[in-house]
Amino acid sequence: MRATILCPYTETPGENGQSLNPLTRQMLDNNNAGCEVRYIPIDPRHHLRYAELLAEAWLWPGDLIVVEHDIGITEHTVWRFLDCDQPWCGNAYTVGHDPIMALGCVKFSAHLKAMQPGLMDRARLGSTPYDGGHMANGDWRRLDGNVSSQLHMLGHTQHRHYPDVNHFHPYPR
Numbered sequence: 001m002r003a004t005i006l007c008p009y010t011e012t013p014g015e016n017g018q019s020l021n022p023l024t025r026q027m028l029d030n031n032n033a034g035c036e037v038r039y040i041p042i043d044p045r046h047h048l049r050y051a052e053l054l055a056e057a058w059l060w061p062g063d064l065i066v067v068e069h070d071i072g073i074t075e076h077t078v079w080r081f082l083d084c085d086q087p088w089c090g091n092a093y094t095v096g097h098d099p100i101m102a103l104g105c106v107k108f109s110a111h112l113k114a115m116q117p118g119l120m121d122r123a124r125l126g127s128t129p130y131d132g133g134h135m136a137n138g139d140w141r142r143l144d145g146n147v148s149s150q151l152h153m154l155g156h157t158q159h160r161h162y163p164d165v166n167h168f169h170p171y172p173r
């Protein structure tokens with residue numbers, strides 16, 4: 001297995017249904033380079049679940065590629081991740097007016113995962129559970145920053161891939 005692709009989406013039973021954009025799924029199903037795509041629902045009321053899921057996914061085989069529920073990859077995105085030997089890669093997407101690189105479209109190499117088996121646990125647990133205030137380290141709203149911090153502390157810089165990917169719906173908050 002060269003990579004396993006995680007596509008997390010929120011699912012609220014009996015309310016708004018699921019957040020997985022049909023175009024996100026279509027692009028992933030058609031352009032996954034033969035890698036397994038795991039579509040995993042998250043109850044949005046469980047703010048720590050995404051962090052737990054990433055810690056679980058850290059143990060999956062091969063590179064870990066994350067494509068979030070409202071991101072539209074291109075036909076090249078997964079192939080270029082697989083072809084790249086950098087440990088931490090991503091494609092930018094627009095949030096508001098600015099392109100950012102975050103967890104929406106990212107690759108963590110199998111080598112990085114093997115060398116840093118505790119990285120996701122450090123990102124979600126921190127030195128104390130609430131060292132940033134009243135929001136737990138593992139809260140999904142802090143996860144991008146905490147994962148990036150862990151990698152920056154190890155001396156890594158995220159390798160930006162082009163072209164940018166689509167972000168289908170405006171940032172909801």
Ligand SMILES: [Zn+2]
Binds near residue numbers: 085089090159160
């Ligand atoms: Zn790369």
